[in-house]
Amino acid sequence: GDSVTQMEGPVTLSEEAFLTINCTYTATGYPSLFWYVQYPGEGLQLLLKATKADDKGSNKGFEATYRKETTSFHLEKGSVQVSDSAVYFCALINYGGSQGNLIFGKGTKLSVKP
Amino acid sequence: NAGVTQTPKFQVLKTGQSMTLQCAQDMNHEYMSWYRQDPGMGLRLIHYSVGAGITDQGEVPNGYNVSRSTTEDFPLRLLSAAPSQTSVYFCASSSRAQYNSPLHFGNGTRLTVT
Secondary structure, eight states: OOEEEEOOSOEEEETTOOEEEOEEEEOSSOOEEEEEEEOTTSOEEEEEEEOSTTOEEEETTEEEEOBTTTTBOOEEESSOOGGGOEEEEEEEEOTTTSTTOEEEOOOEEEEEEO | OOOEEEEOSEEEEOTTOOEEEEEEESSOOSEEEEEEEETTTEEEEEEEEEETTEEEEOSSOTTEEEOOSSSSBOOEEESSOOGGGOEEEEEEEEOSSSTTOOOEEOOOEEEEEO
């Protein structure tokens, strides 16, 4: 079945460091890909998405490019801030394979130190 | 605009007790779902509904019941709570009228079963 694998955390960075969180997926057909963020004590919020190969999603300085050849959707940010500390989830939706339900990776906790 | 509202925020149950976790959305979304979040496991789909009167099982449905009598409400019932159901539960909704529309999450219910 469809699945998402993302890098294990936690990830600890200093403010203004470069961030990469790796995400790869397994799915039949042409899934859409998402990054969600969860701040402490809150539900998940959509951070960015990409719906077809080579699309780049971006929001709040974060970017991710849908790479079908490597089945990847890595999250990047050039200069992280303390306020970016959160748990990040990679996810896919595949109307053909997973009945249109969102499938999540296990999450990566990011801590940014001043 | 309230979005997705979950109640209660916290609950402690004894083994064998029953309870209902409430979820309501005011966005007229057709799709609603329940996830549980456990450390190291990410989010796992319990049950989902694509419209009033229609429900289906997700990845981990055992021990949970749902119903969808209205578009707005999607309660999750635990008939006989077990310690393995200690978790954080999230309700989410989305519009199926818009392809790939994002999931909107509630702030979660933290359940402890002793």
